[in-house]
Amino acid sequence: MAHIVVIGAGLGGVPMALEMRNRARNEDKITVVCDQPTFNFTPSNPWVAVDWRQADQIKVELEPMFTRKKIDFIHAGLKTLDPKNNTMSLTDGQNVDYDYLIIATGPELAFDEIEGLGPDGYTVSICTTDHADNARKKWLEFVEDPGPIIVGAAQGASCYGPAYEFAMIMDTDLRKRKIRDKVPMTYVTAEPYVGHLGLDGVGDTKGMLESEMRNRHINWITNARIKKVQDGLMIVEEMGEDGSVAATHELPFKHSMMLPAFRGIKPLMGLEGLVNPRGFVTVDEHQQNKTYPNIFSVGVCIAIPPVGPTAVPVGVPKTGFMIESMVRAAAHNIREIMDGGKPTHEGTWNAVCLADFGDGGFAFVAMPQIPPRNVNWASGGKWVHWGKIAFEKFFIGKVKRGVAEPFYEKMALDIMGITKSKK
Numbered sequence: 001m002a003h004i005v006v007i008g009a010g011l012g013g014v015p016m017a018l019e020m021r022n023r024a025r026n027e028d029k030i031t032v033v034c035d036q037p038t039f040n041f042t043p044s045n046p047w048v049a050v051d052w053r054q055a056d057q058i059k060v061e062l063e064p065m066f067t068r069k070k071i072d073f074i075h076a077g078l079k080t081l082d083p084k085n086n087t088m089s090l091t092d093g094q095n096v097d098y099d100y101l102i103i104a105t106g107p108e109l110a111f112d113e114i115e116g117l118g119p120d121g122y123t124v125s126i127c128t129t130d131h132a133d134n135a136r137k138k139w140l141e142f143v144e145d146p147g148p149i150i151v152g153a154a155q156g157a158s159c160y161g162p163a164y165e166f167a168m169i170m171d172t173d174l175r176k177r178k179i180r181d182k183v184p185m186t187y188v189t190a191e192p193y194v195g196h197l198g199l200d201g202v203g204d205t206k207g208m209l210e211s212e213m214r215n216r217h218i219n220w221i222t223n224a225r226i227k228k229v230q231d232g233l234m235i236v237e238e239m240g241e242d243g244s245v246a247a248t249h250e251l252p253f254k255h256s257m258m259l260p261a262f263r264g265i266k267p268l269m270g271l272e273g274l275v276n277p278r279g280f281v282t283v284d285e286h287q288q289n290k291t292y293p294n295i296f297s298v299g300v301c302i303a304i305p306p307v308g309p310t311a312v313p314v315g316v317p318k319t320g321f322m323i324e325s326m327v328r329a330a331a332h333n334i335r336e337i338m339d340g341g342k343p344t345h346e347g348t349w350n351a352v353c354l355a356d357f358g359d360g361g362f363a364f365v366a367m368p369q370i371p372p373r374n375v376n377w378a379s380g381g382k383w384v385h386w387g388k389i390a391f392e393k394f395f396i397g398k399v400k401r402g403v404a405e406p407f408y409e410k411m412a413l414d415i416m417g418i419t420k421s422k423k
Contacts, residue, residue, distance in 0.1 A: 001025075001027045001028055001029060002024070002025075002028045002029070002099040002100060002338055003028075003029045003031065003097065003098050003099045003100075004020055004024060004028060004029070004030045004031070004098065004099065004100045004101075004102070004334065005030075005031045005032075005033060005088075005096060005098040005100070005101050005102070006020065006030070006031070006032045006033070006101075006102045006104055007032075007033050007034075007078055007088075007101070007102070007103050007104060007105050008032075008033075008034060008103070008104035008105040008106055008299070008301075009032050009034035009036065009039055009062055009073075009104075010039065010040070010042065010104070010106050010299070011042060011299065011320060011323060012104040012106070012298045012299025012300070012301075012323045012326070012327065013032065013034065013102075013104035013105075013299070014032075014039050014062075014399055015323070015324065015327045015404060016102050016104050016298055016327045016330065016331070017030060017032045017066065017069075017071050018069060018071075018402055018403070018404035019327050019328060019331040019404045020102070020330075020331045020334065021069055021070065021071055021404070022331070022404050023331040023332060023334070023335045024334075024335065024338075025335075025338070028338075029072065030070075030071045030072065031071070031072040031073070031074060031096065031098075032062070032066060032071060032072070032073050032074070033074045033076060033077075033078065033088075033090065033096065034062065034073070034074075034075065034076075035075070035076065035077035035078075035091070036062075036075075037061065037062060037063065037075050038059040038060060038061055038062060039059065039060040039062055039399050040055075040058060040059050040128070040129040041058040041059075041060075041129075041392060041395060041396050041399075042127075042128070042129070043162075043320075043388070043391070043392065043395075044057075044058040044392050045058075045126040045127070045128070045129055045131070045132035045162070046126050046132070046162060046165045046166045046169050046356070047169070047356075048126075048129060048132040048133055048135075048136055049124070049126050049132040049133075049135040049136050049139060049166065049257070050136065050139055050169055050170060050173045051136050051139060051140060052169075052173075055129050055130070055132070055133040058129060058392070058396065059129065060396060060399045060400050062075075063075070065399065065400060065401075065402045066402070068402055069402045074090065074092075074094065074096070075092075076090040076091050076092035076094065077090065077091040078090060078091070078105070078265070078267045079091050079267060080267055081267055081268060081271065081274075083101075083271060083273075083274055083291075083292045083295060084292075086098055086099065086101075086294065088101075098294075099294065100294050100295075100296070100334050100337075100338075101294065101295045101296070102295075102296045102297065102298060102330060102334075103268070103281050103295065103296070103297040103298075103301055104297070104298050104299045104301065105264075105265050105268075105299075105301045106299060106300045106301055107262035107263060107264065107265070107280075107300050107301060108262070108263050108264065108265045108266065108279070109125070109127050109128075109260050109262065110156070110260050110261040110262060110263050111125075111260045113156070113260070113261060114154055114155075114226050114227075114228065114229065114260070115228040115229065116228050116229030116230055116231075117154065117226065117229050117258060117260060118260060119131055119134060121229055122229045122230065122231050122232070122256065123150075123229060123256040123257060123258045124138055124139075124255070124256065124257045125257065125259075125260070126162055126166055126257060126259075127259065127260070135257065138255065139170075139255070142254060142255040143173075143174070143177055143179065145254075146174070146179050146182045146183045146254065147182070147183065147252075147253070147254030147255070148183065148184045148185070148186070148251070148252055148253045148254055148255075149170060149183055149184070149185045149186070149253060149254070149255050149256065150185075150186050150188055150234050150251055150253040150256040150258070151163060151166055151167045151170065151185065151186075151187055151188070151256065151257050151258070152167075152186075152187050152188035152189040152224070152258055152259070153188075153189050153190055153191070153258065153259040154190060154226050154258050154259065154260050154261060155190045155224075155225045155226065155261065155312045155313050156190065156260075156261030156262075156313045156314075156315060157190055157198075157259045157260060157261050157262070157314070157315060158198055158261070158262055158300075158314075158315025158316055158317055158318075159198070159259055159262070159300075159315075159317050160189065160191060160196070160197045160198055160259070160317065161197060161317065161319075161353055161355050162259065163187075163189065163257075163258075163259050164187075164209060164355055165355050165356055165357065165361075166257055167185065167187055167213075167218055168212065168216065168355075168356075168357035168358060168361075169356065169357065169358040170185070171185065171216045171218065171357075171358070172357060172358030172359050173358065180217075184219075185216075185217070185218045185219070186218070186219045186220065186221065186251060187213060187218050187219070187220040187221070188220070188221050188224045188226070188234070188236055188251070188258070189220070189221070189222055189224055190223070190224055190225070190310075190312040190313065190314050191222055191223075191310075191314055192222060192223055192310045192311060192312075192314070193206055193222055194206060194209050194210045194213065194220055194222060195207070195208065195209040195210065196314065197317065198306075198307070198314050198315055198316050198317050199307060199316070199317070199351070199366060199369060199370070199371070200307045200308060200371055202351070202353075202364040202365075202366045202376060202377070202378050203364055203376055203377050203378030203379075204378055205362070205364060205378050208362055208378060208380055209362070212357070212362075212380075221236060221238055221249060222238075223238055223239045223240070223241075223246075223310075223311045223312050224236050224237070224238055224239070224312065225237045225238075225239055225312050226258070227248075229256070229258075232252055232253060232254065233250060233251070233252055233253070234250075234251045234253060234256065235248065235249070235250055235251075236248070236249045236250075236251060237249075239311040239312050240311065241311050243311065261313075261315070262300065262315065263278050263279045263280070264278060264279020264280045264281070264301060265279065265301070266279075268281065268301075272291075273289070273290075273291030273292065274289055274291060274292060274295065275303070276303045278303070280301060280302055280303035280304075281295075281297035281301055281302050281303060282302075282303045283296065283297050283302050283303070285346045285347075286329060286330075286333045286343040286344075286345065286346060287302075287326050287329050287330040287333065287347060288330075288333065288343055293337075294337075296330040296333070296334065297330075298323060298326040298327050298330055299318055299323050299326065300318045300323075302318070302326070304316045304318070307370055307371065316369075316370070317351075317369075319351040319352065319353055319369065320352065321348075321350045321351050321352040321369075322347070322348075322349045322350060322351055322369055324406050325347035325348040325349060325350065326347040326349075328345070328347070328406060329345040329346055329347040332344075332345040333345050348367070348368065349368050349369050349370070350365075350366065350367040350368055350369060350375075351364070351365070351366040351367075351368075351369035352364075352365050352366075354384055354387050354388045354391055355384065355388075356384060356385050356388040356389075357384075357385065358385065359382065359385060360380060360381060360382045360384060360385055361380060361381075361382075361384030361385050361387075361388065362378060362379065362380035362384060363378065363379055363380065363384050363387070364377060364378040364379075365377045365378075
């Protein structure tokens with residue numbers, strides 16, 4: 001019997017545990033460790049932050065679902081990890097030994113790297129559902145006394161789609177409230193151009209998103225480095241290609257949401273051979289760590305180099321399709337090792353994104369996610385908004401039922417077929 005432990009229960013950890021249950025032997029024990037009692041459907045956080053969803057609507061209690069699937073669940077955080085001795089200590093005082101470990105913790109949010117950034121400073125966040133719920137309360141106060149908005153992604157961020165989504169969703173909500181004319185809006189991003197997305201663009205995301213922002217009267221600053229945030233004022237340096245400061249902007253705001261840079265969680269920091277200096281887990285093409293071959297990792301917590309040099313640091317997103325392929329590869333490879341073989345499965349690392357704008361949206365498919373690509377496609381329309389709603393319902397239902405079936409590849413083909421059928 002092998003004990004397989006998954007740390008984390010988000011978009012990577014939950015599918016990982018369920019897939020591993022399907023691939024493991026009957027006698028193998030699977031345990032999930034997570035500091036949250038619920039699975040939270042992170043893609044719906046922008047809706048929570050403008051009061052289109054309640055936080056409880058996008059949460060699923062983990063323990064009952066895992067119990068039905070014969071998976072043990074420990075509601076506690078990771079305190080320390082000892083990869084040399086295959087053991088860990090948890091925040092509730094427990095010690096847990098493992099034969100195989102899958103790290104799916106997601107990132108730590110590095111708000112502290114910029115003075116005044118984040119929920120403990122002067123900007124809100126949609127990175128977690130609790131953050132989004134707090135942002136919702138501030139949004140309801142804001143619409144009673146509106147003013148300028150700043151939205152975007154700070155230097156080092158590696159997730160840009162939600163920032164574009166939230167900008168457009170706020171715009172849509174403000175127009176529905178008939179107060180859009182009272183709210184100047186500026187999009188501030190580390191990206192070298194609008195629509196870069198950390199991927200050097202997909203299809204014509206540059207043209208599509210620039211056009212969308214013009215139509216919605218959203219100004220933008222790219223190659224942006226936030227110097228600091230004060231109460232009602234953000235100081236932004238616009239960087240030149242040579243690394244010099246091309247311009248400094250002092251932007252007043254009454255409401256702001258800025259995505260931060262990510263880093264690895266504190267208990268993993270400094271574990272030589274396991275993580276890079278930023279704390280992200282290093283893995284090979286099999287999702288396996290080279291120093292500790294019984295440790296695998298999936299999702300946002302793994303290390304991926306940027307697609308190329310930029311004036312301001314820009315990270316690479318880990319999207320759902322990419323994470324799904326990591327999960328399946330890791331589960332198959334662990335089973336192969338348990339059966340006495342060598343790992344042979346590799347994640348495809350493709351990307352599918354549905355970005356909702358509240359009354360429309362855009363979708364892209366990148367195969368593989370990092371260019372050059374075999375498929376490099378983007379399109380948009382009202383169907384994306386309805387597609388995102390259906391996607392939310394499907395995924396939350398899938399987690400409630402404890403279903404591990406993959407679906408991103410089918411979704412990619414379906415959404416490309418939708419737009420082709422309209423032509």
